[in-house]
Amino acid sequence: MNAVTSQEAQARHTLMPVQPSQSMLLVPLSRLRPSRRNVRKTAGPSIDALAGSIGRVGLLQNLTVVLAADGEHYEVVAGGRRLAALKLLAKTRRLAKDWPVPCLLVADASARTVSLTENVQREAMHAADQFEAFAALIAEGRPVEDIAADFGVTPLVVQRRLKLANVSPRLMADYRADAVNLDQLMALAITDDHAAQEAAFYDAPHWQRSPSALRERLTEREIDAHRHPLVRFVGLDAYEAAGGGVRRDLFAEDDVGVYLTDAALLDRLAQEKLASLAEEVRAEGWGWVDAAPAATHADLQAFQRAPKERRRPNAREAKRIAKLQAKVQEIGAALDAALEAEDEEKADTLQDDGERLGEQLEALEAELLAYGPSVRAAAGAVVTIDRQGEAVVHRGLLREAEAKALRTLAKVQAGLDPDRDDTGENDPQPKQAAISEKLARRLSAHRTAALQIELARNPQAALAALVHGMVQRVLQHGYAVGLPIGVSARPQSELEGYAPDYPQSPAAIALQALQTAWREKLPEDDGKLFAVLLAMPQDELVRLLAACVASTVDVVSSRESDAPGKVLARAVGLDMAPWWKPTAKGYFSHTAKAVILEAVAQYAPEHVNRLAKLKKADLASEAERLAAGTDWMPAIFSAEGQQEQAPEDGLNQDGTGAPVAVVHEPAEALVA
Numbered sequence: 001m002n003a004v005t006s007q008e009a010q011a012r013h014t015l016m017p018v019q020p021s022q023s024m025l026l027v028p029l030s031r032l033r034p035s036r037r038n039v040r041k042t043a044g045p046s047i048d049a050l051a052g053s054i055g056r057v058g059l060l061q062n063l064t065v066v067l068a069a070d071g072e073h074y075e076v077v078a079g080g081r082r083l084a085a086l087k088l089l090a091k092t093r094r095l096a097k098d099w100p101v102p103c104l105l106v107a108d109a110s111a112r113t114v115s116l117t118e119n120v121q122r123e124a125m126h127a128a129d130q131f132e133a134f135a136a137l138i139a140e141g142r143p144v145e146d147i148a149a150d151f152g153v154t155p156l157v158v159q160r161r162l163k164l165a166n167v168s169p170r171l172m173a174d175y176r177a178d179a180v181n182l183d184q185l186m187a188l189a190i191t192d193d194h195a196a197q198e199a200a201f202y203d204a205p206h207w208q209r210s211p212s213a214l215r216e217r218l219t220e221r222e223i224d225a226h227r228h229p230l231v232r233f234v235g236l237d238a239y240e241a242a243g244g245g246v247r248r249d250l251f252a253e254d255d256v257g258v259y260l261t262d263a264a265l266l267d268r269l270a271q272e273k274l275a276s277l278a279e280e281v282r283a284e285g286w287g288w289v290d291a292a293p294a295a296t297h298a299d300l301q302a303f304q305r306a307p308k309e310r311r312r313p314n315a316r317e318a319k320r321i322a323k324l325q326a327k328v329q330e331i332g333a334a335l336d337a338a339l340e341a342e343d344e345e346k347a348d349t350l351q352d353d354g355e356r357l358g359e360q361l362e363a364l365e366a367e368l369l370a371y372g373p374s375v376r377a378a379a380g381a382v383v384t385i386d387r388q389g390e391a392v393v394h395r396g397l398l399r400e401a402e403a404k405a406l407r408t409l410a411k412v413q414a415g416l417d418p419d420r421d422d423t424g425e426n427d428p429q430p431k432q433a434a435i436s437e438k439l440a441r442r443l444s445a446h447r448t449a450a451l452q453i454e455l456a457r458n459p460q461a462a463l464a465a466l467v468h469g470m471v472q473r474v475l476q477h478g479y480a481v482g483l484p485i486g487v488s489a490r491p492q493s494e495l496e497g498y499a500p501d502y503p504q505s506p507a508a509i510a511l512q513a514l515q516t517a518w519r520e521k522l523p524e525d526d527g528k529l530f531a532v533l534l535a536m537p538q539d540e541l542v543r544l545l546a547a548c549v550a551s552t553v554d555v556v557s558s559r560e561s562d563a564p565g566k567v568l569a570r571a572v573g574l575d576m577a578p579w580w581k582p583t584a585k586g587y588f589s590h591t592a593k594a595v596i597l598e599a600v601a602q603y604a605p606e607h608v609n610r611l612a613k614l615k616k617a618d619l620a621s622e623a624e625r626l627a628a629g630t631d632w633m634p635a636i637f638s639a640e641g642q643q644e645q646a647p648e649d650g651l652n653q654d655g656t657g658a659p660v661a662v663v664h665e666p667a668e669a670l671v672a
Helices: 006-015 047-057 080-091 108-121 127-139 144-150 155-165 169-176 182-188 194-202 211-218 229-234 236-241 263-282 315-340 344-367 373-378 400-413 437-456 459-474 506-521 526-535 538-550 566-572 593-603 605-611 616-627
Strands: 023-028 032-034 063-067 074-078 100-105 246-248 258-260 288-291 380-385 391-398
Touching: 032 080, 047 080, 047 144, 063 108, 074 080, 074 100, 074 108, 127 144, 127 155, 127 169, 144 155, 155 182, 169 182, 169 194, 182 194, 182 211, 194 211, 229 236, 229 263, 229 380, 236 246, 236 258, 236 263, 263 288, 263 380, 263 391, 315 344, 315 437, 344 437, 437 459, 437 506, 437 538, 437 566, 459 538, 459 566, 506 538, 593 605, 593 616, 605 616
Parallel strands: 032 074, 063 100, 288 380
Antiparallel strands: 023 100, 063 074, 246 258, 380 391
């Protein structure tokens, strides 16, 4: 350390004008202690930095002291920070405990005045002088790291001072005159071009000279790495490795303040990375794949979405689905009880729980949906970048021609006229209040039962449905789509779990009667059964087939908007009116008051205001009474029976192409 020697202290004593009551002396550090009469009470947080500076440069200014009452120690009335720094050096063994400290001894009576004078009369150097002094040290050949160590600061602080020293002389002069503030000076220092600095500041009106406005003006042709998604996508390291120029704002904090100067290079790197991702997506089997750095919502609206197909769940997935369905049914029963007891708080909690489980079921179902090979061959994908700089792949997109081709193929596979437009895209869709998932499953269970008995009564449609699935599995693509028929003869035996009133429904009773009649007619012995079937007339065998195929129909759904099996429903002319009636117990008690009132508004609008004042139970009873004798059906049923029977829905036995005759025969006639 550059210590002050006794000779230097004596020289200072000789050169400095010392009052008669004052004297210079060297005092061992161990005999110095702070004084209560030191007017500076706060030492500040920079003692470590000051100690580092004294350790490298030496103590440049003496301390001011008075003799303590014990006659041995001296109390420091001015220079408390220097004393704390010296004590720190001694504590860390970088300075001897008895190191001689140059001190100015003053009279005890003037101690406080001397302390106040030293702190008040001195003036800190202007910041501009500090910037230029740092630059002068660099010009003398001093390394940045050494300068930082001398002043107890980081190298970044030194670099910032040097950056400010390089600002235009005109701007620096105005800074000294307080016409430019430090924040503005730091913003302008982002470039070393003095002409650009002056133009950005002096050509702008006063109200547009904020630091952010100045910085934006100087970087308007560059790319802000912190905000631009392409930079995040490509990566700053990859951009710099490719030779891209970068401008860094030394005064920015964290990861901001980095600007890219080569926009063309960034675009090229982004396109190359997108093209590589597009090749990976193309390997999935899509008909086409486009790569675009940006794709807005409006851009994607130009495409139609390709349909997905449901695969059979594996054992683990099936177990999970069954477990969730059981929980949903349990909550549904509890919700019904809460609604009947008018416990709204409990009902709301159960409703939330049911919705949460329903979302989990929907997520599982979504995982079972995938694009088929034929769809992938026609559809495509767009690989793009989102606002966060992440790659996003939009799969299953159809251009107009591709969407039309797939619709035509689907109609042909379903046996429909490909020229018929039955999409209903232009039909107005009135907004309706939603029903619960449990009620949707309950209603769709009744729809399943009705469709089962109608199919059992229509052998031609049953045979067509069975053969339809077999052709798809055996002769075509290996899986069956389009009709809700379990070709492997898996009867839907869980309808009562969805609709407790299912066993008493007309459709269930009719199908049970039909199947009982057949069951009594057929032997139970396997060998005898085959012989009886082999000898049975073909038309009778087909009617038996219809009775069996009917039980495999499953159109249960958790959403009101879904109506699986529309093609099959049209083929048998399904009309729910003979099979289901809206009652309080079967429908109205299981839905919200808003849904009930919306329904009443459709078939008895003059009663809506009166019913709105009733309690839930009374409202449900009144809604049932008013619905009697009307043709009103919930939305999940309302589409049934509305379409005219089209020639493509089925063929007569002779293959003439005439519409299938839907005859409602008694069970005895169907087994005769």
